[in-house]
Amino acid sequence: MLRAIAQGLGRLEEIIICLFLVGMTLLVFFEVIVRLMYAELIELFGEGSIDIFWIEELTLMGAAWFVLFGAAYGIKVGAHIGVDAFVRLLPLAARRVVGLVVVAAGLAYCGLFLAGGWVYESKMYKIGIEMEDLPIPRWVTFSMLMLGMVMIGWRLAEIGWRILTGKAGGFDLADEAREVLEDRVEMNQEAAR
Amino acid sequence: DDPIVIKFSHVVAENTPKGQMANKFRDLVAERLDGKVVVEVYPNSQLFNDNQVLEAMLLGDVQMAAPSLSKFGQYTEKLQIFDLPFLFKDMAAVERFQNGPAGQKLLTSMEDVGLLGLGYIHNGMKQLSASKPLLVPEDARGLKFRIQSSDVLQAQFEAVGALPVKKPFSEVFTLLQTKAIDGQENTWSNIYSKKFFEVQEHITASNHGLIDYLIVTSDEFWKSMPDDVRAEVDKALAEAIAHGNKVAMDKATGDRAKIAESGRSTIHELTPEQRAQWVEVMKPVWAKFEDQIGKDLIDAAVESNM
Amino acid sequence: MTTVFLFILLFVLLALGLPIAMALGLSSVLTILLFSNDSLASVALKLFENLSSHYTLLAIPFFILSSAFLSSGGVARRLIRFAMSLVGHVRGGMAMASVLACMLFAAVSGSSPATVAAIGSIVIAGMVRHGYPEKFAAGVIANAGTLGILIPPSIVMLVYAAATEESASRMFMAGFVPGIMIGLTLMVAIYIMARVRGLPRAEFPGFGPFLAEMAASTLSALGGLMLIIIVLGSIYGGIASPTEAAAVSAVYAWFIAVYGYRDIGPLKNTPWRAEGEGTASAVLRNLVMLPVGLLRSVSHPEVGRTVLDAAKVSIMLLFVIGNAMLFAHVLTTERIPHEIAELITGWGLPAWGFLIVVNILLLIAGNFMEPSAIILIMAPILFPIAVQLGIDPIHFGIIMVVNMEIGMITPPVGLNLFVTAGITGHSIGWAIKAATPWLLILLCGLVVITYVPEISLFLPNYLDQLRGYK
Ligand code: NA
Ligand code: NA
Numbered sequence: 027m028l029r030a031i032a033q034g035l036g037r038l039e040e041i042i043i044c045l046f047l048v049g050m051t052l053l054v055f056f057e058v059i060v061r062l063m064y065a066e067l068i069e070l071f072g073e074g075s076i077d078i079f080w081i082e083e084l085t086l087m088g089a090a091w092f093v094l095f096g097a098a099y100g101i102k103v104g105a106h107i108g109v110d111a112f113v114r115l116l117p118l119a120a121r122r123v124v125g126l127v128v129v130a131a132g133l134a135y136c137g138l139f140l141a142g143g144w145v146y147e148s149k150m151y152k153i154g155i156e157m158e159d160l161p162i163p164r165w166v167t168f169s170m171l172m173l174g175m176v177m178i179g180w181r182l183a184e185i186g187w188r189i190l191t192g193k194a195g196g197f198d199l200a201d202e203a204r205e206v207l208e209d210r211v212e213m214n215q216e217a218a219r
Numbered sequence: 220d221d222p223i224v225i226k227f228s229h230v231v232a233e234n235t236p237k238g239q240m241a242n243k244f245r246d247l248v249a250e251r252l253d254g255k256v257v258v259e260v261y262p263n264s265q266l267f268n269d270n271q272v273l274e275a276m277l278l279g280d281v282q283m284a285a286p287s288l289s290k291f292g293q294y295t296e297k298l299q300i301f302d303l304p305f306l307f308k309d310m311a312a313v314e315r316f317q318n319g320p321a322g323q324k325l326l327t328s329m330e331d332v333g334l335l336g337l338g339y340i341h342n343g344m345k346q347l348s349a350s351k352p353l354l355v356p357e358d359a360r361g362l363k364f365r366i367q368s369s370d371v372l373q374a375q376f377e378a379v380g381a382l383p384v385k386k387p388f389s390e391v392f393t394l395l396q397t398k399a400i401d402g403q404e405n406t407w408s409n410i411y412s413k414k415f416f417e418v419q420e421h422i423t424a425s426n427h428g429l430i431d432y433l434i435v436t437s438d439e440f441w442k443s444m445p446d447d448v449r450a451e452v453d454k455a456l457a458e459a460i461a462h463g464n465k466v467a468m469d470k471a472t473g474d475r476a477k478i479a480e481s482g483r484s485t486i487h488e489l490t491p492e493q494r495a496q497w498v499e500v501m502k503p504v505w506a507k508f509e510d511q512i513g514k515d516l517i518d519a520a521v522e523s524n525m
Numbered sequence: 526m527t528t529v530f531l532f533i534l535l536f537v538l539l540a541l542g543l544p545i546a547m548a549l550g551l552s553s554v555l556t557i558l559l560f561s562n563d564s565l566a567s568v569a570l571k572l573f574e575n576l577s578s579h580y581t582l583l584a585i586p587f588f589i590l591s592s593a594f595l596s597s598g599g600v601a602r603r604l605i606r607f608a609m610s611l612v613g614h615v616r617g618g619m620a621m622a623s624v625l626a627c628m629l630f631a632a633v634s635g636s637s638p639a640t641v642a643a644i645g646s647i648v649i650a651g652m653v654r655h656g657y658p659e660k661f662a663a664g665v666i667a668n669a670g671t672l673g674i675l676i677p678p679s680i681v682m683l684v685y686a687a688a689t690e691e692s693a694s695r696m697f698m699a700g701f702v703p704g705i706m707i708g709l710t711l712m713v714a715i716y717i718m719a720r721v722r723g724l725p726r727a728e729f730p731g732f733g734p735f736l737a738e739m740a741a742s743t744l745s746a747l748g749g750l751m752l753i754i755i756v757l758g759s760i761y762g763g764i765a766s767p768t769e770a771a772a773v774s775a776v777y778a779w780f781i782a783v784y785g786y787r788d789i790g791p792l793k794n795t796p797w798r799a800e801g802e803g804t805a806s807a808v809l810r811n812l813v814m815l816p817v818g819l820l821r822s823v824s825h826p827e828v829g830r831t832v833l834d835a836a837k838v839s840i841m842l843l844f845v846i847g848n849a850m851l852f853a854h855v856l857t858t859e860r861i862p863h864e865i866a867e868l869i870t871g872w873g874l875p876a877w878g879f880l881i882v883v884n885i886l887l888l889i890a891g892n893f894m895e896p897s898a899i900i901l902i903m904a905p906i907l908f909p910i911a912v913q914l915g916i917d918p919i920h921f922g923i924i925m926v927v928n929m930e931i932g933m934i935t936p937p938v939g940l941n942l943f944v945t946a947g948i949t950g951h952s953i954g955w956a957i958k959a960a961t962p963w964l965l966i967l968l969c970g971l972v973v974i975t976y977v978p979e980i981s982l983f984l985p986n987y988l989d990q991l992r993g994y995k
Contacts, residue, residue, distance in 0.1 A: 061363060061384070061399065061400075064361070064382055065361060074377055076382060078382070078384065079368075079373055079383055079385050082386065082387075145278070146274070146278060153332040155293040155332070158368045159368055164293075
């Protein structure tokens, strides 16, 4: 039961991330089309019926939300880029200690941004200003930073727990190169079939 | 005692009027308040851009900034007055209004959110530019114009049947160059320094609006300074502003001449009849924002033209 | 003191294996906390703004998405076939065609490792089958793949444009000639090696079949080649900005992969014309499938996986960029670029001497960090000096990009080396040995590009001239 819920949430997380990317792409695409066909569109819908002014701000906000929401997912699937050449040279016990140090550093990162974000968030909530073009309060859009940091912290804590209980040998980074490859090789094999 | 540090963050180069004003202020303060107050100037958006700087100010990380008057829309509706089309007939009228009681009262219009205006600094009157000549409002119909984020400016271009487009500077240049966007509005100084005249074949000397900056500080910071120090700082600032405004006005004239000399764009003057047509089409925008801005304020501005 | 703390902390965190993004962010925040009276709140604000106020950087996820569709859509295979039809029959032709295919793929993709992976995973094995030494094949591809960031579009150029507020479209144009120059030099070097070492050549099939295959392969590759025209054409033809062109290219790539080539998605294995099908019936069937197929692709697992992969890569890259900008912001608030600039200016270097320093600095930095992060950290320091020394900002950008390219194939750390090692199943050491002889060509290219600004500036200036101003 719990596992089913966790799987469902994980799937939802992936869907949301995809929707962000697709949404941003389509918004910008839509603006290009509207501008390109502006003459025809006002013919069709009448002058003053077209407003594309809000698109830029919404897309940019989408980009920030996309990254902040997705960063934790990156940790879950081990997609973050880093340098692990040195750590790999260490014996297992030392690697686990280093892994815990890295988790602690990551948690510090989240904690500091949460602390700073909270002060900003409260200030914006108090004075209640809105976005430039969108009628959305500033603190609402910013809240994704807080949520993102909490999510990242959660994923880091999970890894820390796995290291502590001996289920993981350290903090595993993405091998970016290997990942690009696996996808490609897999696809080319599929194509060859 | 540690000196009071004033971080002055702006978004333009040091050789612009605003940049020179900030440096002058820094130098005057250094000269007169040696050791008591230090002004650190951060040009070129090094610290914050215009969208972030007011928030950073409220958090106490910047003490002074000078964003464009259009940038205060989220903080007060009153300052929208400076975006109204054809409100001021020339810069002298602008000065009379800003230095008069109504303009001075506007400085305190954001006290409830913690911001305090200290003075206005000019860029100049706005001109229209496009890839075709704009002589009557009909010429702008169906064109796409890049504008700054402002409800008033949006309404202004919708009034002539044009499409307002928002794009960051980095992309605007290419879009104008390739004619994906037809036109924009700006001051002579900006058209020259941002090289818009190289990619816009026609500029109409419309003087239809204004780009000015508001020098702001955080109310809390300003009141935290000892009275005598604050008075000195205020005086230095006033001198720096006078200096900057003179530079700005000379520059506007000079830049217009340089654009004309370059031969890359044709400058069109409006006949009184043509101008009257633009006013007729754009002026209804005033009524739309009268409730937000306040009728008495608009009246005071109109009076400054006399 | 602050500088030392900031950089040492960064390197320690990196060495421990903290993801680059967090290492940059944490060292920035701690520096602010310990050495500055700025608030944590404005640092948090800054991070958020870094992610939400750079329109030019939006092109990055769009180009990654488009690249993902293209790679999965078998566009690479069609480009290789096209390149083979052009130069395959020359001695060493298959290797030359591989370079050409890398150049073509570079013209639709913004990343170098993606280029190596897309082309290399197919052609290295192919070359070996045709009697090329594996080391030769791998070395060629590792090097040619670096063109991914020099031939437009380019993620690294977008980052440079965002960091320095230079025009991304001018940067794109400036990369064109240097990219083609390096590509052609590689091809010439291959030809010479092929003569010397007696490498294989394909039989020239005679003019008729040659032309026929060229026509057929061009037609087959047209879907991919069109993208070059769409991206560059819409920027220079006055439809879209670089960011917008990226979004258009992503939508197009999805369309071509799902409907045009039908390599992924619901229409996979559905032919344009079934055997024995009449023309009218085929046209009608394909017309009906257009909306049906595209709509059904939305929930198709293969399409979903492609989008998710692109999203994953984009998020990581943008997260690094956002934190690197924060790092650069801390450098600025601590006036570090200012001090370093004064130091370097104090040496009284001439422009050419400064450029040597730049080359060395960037090649070293290339071993520790992601190219975008390097550009974001180094540009605020180096750019003002370059401008002061009279170096053209666009030209300087191209120099930085070529340095980043070389960093990708120099030991100990280089993304292209890892990808090459992975494709061939050999060690990194082997990949280094394979790539190094060819590296010489890139280094010569760097020298020429560094000291002959016209190579970079010719095209953007010429295009400006065409439009009637200089
Ligand atoms: Na490219
Ligand atoms: Na390297």
